[in-house]
Amino acid sequence: MSQGTLFIISAPSGAGKTTLVRELIESLDGIQVSVSHTTRARRRGEVDGVNYHFVEVASFEAMIERGEFFEYARVFDNYYGTSRPSVEAMLNAGQDVILEIDWQGARQVRQQMPDAVSIFILPPSRDELERRLASRGTDEHATIARRMRDAIGEMSHYDEYDYLVINDDFTTALRELQSLVISRRLSLDRVGKGHAPLLAALLSQAPGVE
Amino acid sequence: MSQGTLFIISAPSGAGKTTLVRELIESLDGIQVSVSHTTRARRRGEVDGVNYHFVEVASFEAMIERGEFFEYARVFDNYYGTSRPSVEAMLNAGQDVILEIDWQGARQVRQQMPDAVSIFILPPSRDELERRLASRGTDEHATIARRMRDAIGEMSHYDEYDYLVINDDFTTALRELQSLVISRRLSLDRVGKGHAPLLAALLSQAPGVE
Numbered sequence: 001m002s003q004g005t006l007f008i009i010s011a012p013s014g015a016g017k018t019t020l021v022r023e024l025i026e027s028l029d030g031i032q033v034s035v036s037h038t039t040r041a042r043r044r045g046e047v048d049g050v051n052y053h054f055v056e057v058a059s060f061e062a063m064i065e066r067g068e069f070f071e072y073a074r075v076f077d078n079y080y081g082t083s084r085p086s087v088e089a090m091l092n093a094g095q096d097v098i099l100e101i102d103w104q105g106a107r108q109v110r111q112q113m114p115d116a117v118s119i120f121i122l123p124p125s126r127d128e129l130e131r132r133l134a135s136r137g138t139d140e141h142a143t144i145a146r147r148m149r150d151a152i153g154e155m156s157h158y159d160e161y162d163y164l165v166i167n168d169d170f171t172t173a174l175r176e177l178q179s180l181v182i183s184r185r186l187s188l189d190r191v192g193k194g195h196a197p198l199l200a201a202l203l204s205q206a207p208g209v210e
Numbered sequence: 211m212s213q214g215t216l217f218i219i220s221a222p223s224g225a226g227k228t229t230l231v232r233e234l235i236e237s238l239d240g241i242q243v244s245v246s247h248t249t250r251a252r253r254r255g256e257v258d259g260v261n262y263h264f265v266e267v268a269s270f271e272a273m274i275e276r277g278e279f280f281e282y283a284r285v286f287d288n289y290y291g292t293s294r295p296s297v298e299a300m301l302n303a304g305q306d307v308i309l310e311i312d313w314q315g316a317r318q319v320r321q322q323m324p325d326a327v328s329i330f331i332l333p334p335s336r337d338e339l340e341r342r343l344a345s346r347g348t349d350e351h352a353t354i355a356r357r358m359r360d361a362i363g364e365m366s367h368y369d370e371y372d373y374l375v376i377n378d379d380f381t382t383a384l385r386e387l388q389s390l391v392i393s394r395r396l397s398l399d400r401v402g403k404g405h406a407p408l409l410a411a412l413l414s415q416a417p418g419v420e
Contacts, residue, residue, distance in 0.1 A: 199368065
């Protein structure tokens with residue numbers, strides 16, 4: 001059994017990351033999104049273990065104490081974090097795992113998992129990004145301007161990533177993400193471990209041949 | 211304009227490399243197979259500049275003198291070689307280039323072009339390989355045994371390659387090769403150079419935002 005690969009995927013709001021990642025994991029076997037831990041209250045329709053692992057503050061802080069988080073953050077009064085043991089269990093089972101995190105989380109994960117493959121998704125143009133950020137339920141100028149500033153802040157870290165996907169045509173962008181996952185599965189290390197019996201059979205000497 | 215990528219593709223006879231590479235370059239834009247130089251006589255139906263660059267022995271030896279070959283070999287009385295200036299011209303024009311060479315040529319190219327991506331294509335099983343090698347127009351045992359020995363010799367170098375593609379289902383193997391080419395085009399370096407104006411536009415400050 002070969003080890004799975006950890007994929008870090010980041011993007012500004014409005015790049016289309018959520019839809020792309022959902023289609024990516026539906027279109028390929030053996031890949032899933034890591035489920036984060038949080039202490040915030042569960043909202044209507046959310047399922048524990050699917051949207052988040054909902055835990056108490058005391059449990060979360062105990063996990064921090066034990067150094068179990070790849071990365072975690074406190075946003076207002078709530079903790080959010082990515083559990084390292086749960087990601088590692090999936091990777092050891094041969095699953096590819098996606099972490100949807102921002103550039104700060106990506107930095108922390110990269111330090112701990114240098115073999116992680118990191119991907120940044122970009123919108124196709126400045127105009128299109130502004131249009132998408134403006135169409136999110138408010139017309140207030142200050143709100144849109146803040147979203148734009150946040151998006152630019154996130155995008156300014158694009159050059160810390162291994163790969164860039166420009167989400168212009170959805171089908172093309174999806175195929176590009178699939179290609180990145182498939183390519184990793186073809187690496188010498190993964191095929192060498194995953195297909196060891198085939199390789200041994202191919203290389204055994206033919207009968208009667210010196 | 212971003213620089214193209216050099217792909218080295220090797221395989222034993224019977225792995226299906228020729229058909230896969232032909233379909234690969236037909237299915238994607240911006241990628242072509244490097245045409246080798248040779249001093250052997252042109253055969254009926256062969257076209258100069260397509261099958262080979264057919265040159266005189268004196269020209270070939272002058273190219274050797276000038277150090278223009280990535281790799282070359284003398285087989286019986288004929289020279290075969292891969293011209294470095296012609297490959298570099300294609301890469302500089304942003305084209306991806308495929309070299310179909312054996313493990314020895316691959317070693318020589320890798321030393322000179324460490325960024326080259328190398329791919330080894332494997333047959334799906336020992337039985338299938340033997341079947342394919344036996345069905346090539348001879349029933350003579352010694353001939354088949356020699357082909358098998360040559361194939362094993364080539365395959366014994368699989369672990370010098372970056373990626374392994376197992377040609378079991380043709381469509382899957384083709385998609386895997388496409389994925390390797392597409393992935394390389396998504397690398398930070400290539401997108402950063404190929405889409406510099408987009409990146410600059412995305413990162414420019416919004417009017418009225420600090």
